[in-house]
Amino acid sequence: MGILPILALSCVVLALLSYQFRAFLRQIEALHAEIEAARTREQKLIDKLLTKAGFSPLLERENVVKLPDPEIKQPDFIEEAFRLDAIMEEVEFINPEMRGRNADYVQQLYPDLWRQAEERYTGIHAPLKT
Known part of the structure; x- marks a missing residue:
């Protein structure tokens, strides 16, 4: 057995694989077209229901x-870290028991305290308006 039959067989296998690949791509394109058609039908139905309910649907989306x-x-992540640290210092000033706590911990468990410290920090460091 020479190289010629092996080469011919490999060419046939590659041709079959390329045919399957093209069929697969056509199937994917058909699915995308079907999804897009379903989306437009859904949007038309939503517009129709909005019109019946007395609302005006958007003419153009x-x-x-x-x-x-x-x-x-x-702002970059370094400036954000400095800002969080400064707000955490305000939290510690308002409530000394929070000393040594993480900023995420305080934000999640004490949102009112965090908001108060954040308002205080932004009030102090807000740029002056002319």
């Missing part, structure tokens, strides 16, 4: 992407 303003410096 848009995907809005919110981009941060490049002029404003976005």
Whole structure:
């Protein structure tokens, strides 16, 4: 047995695999089209029900992407850590029993105390308005 029959057999196997792969991709595309059709039908039904209920449905739906303003410096994780540490110091000032506790612990178990300390911190460190 030479190399020629093995080469021919491998070509046939590769052709069958590529045919199966293309069929699989067509099946995926058909499923995506079916999902999109179901979404549009659902949206039309929602619009119809809203109209019957007396509400006006949105005429046009848009995907809005919110981009941060490049002029404003976005806080990074280091600044956030310093802010949490400063708020934790305010918590310790208000309630000395919280000394040595974690910020997440205080936020979850004592949300009112955390909110009060956060308001106090932002009140002190808020930028002055001109």
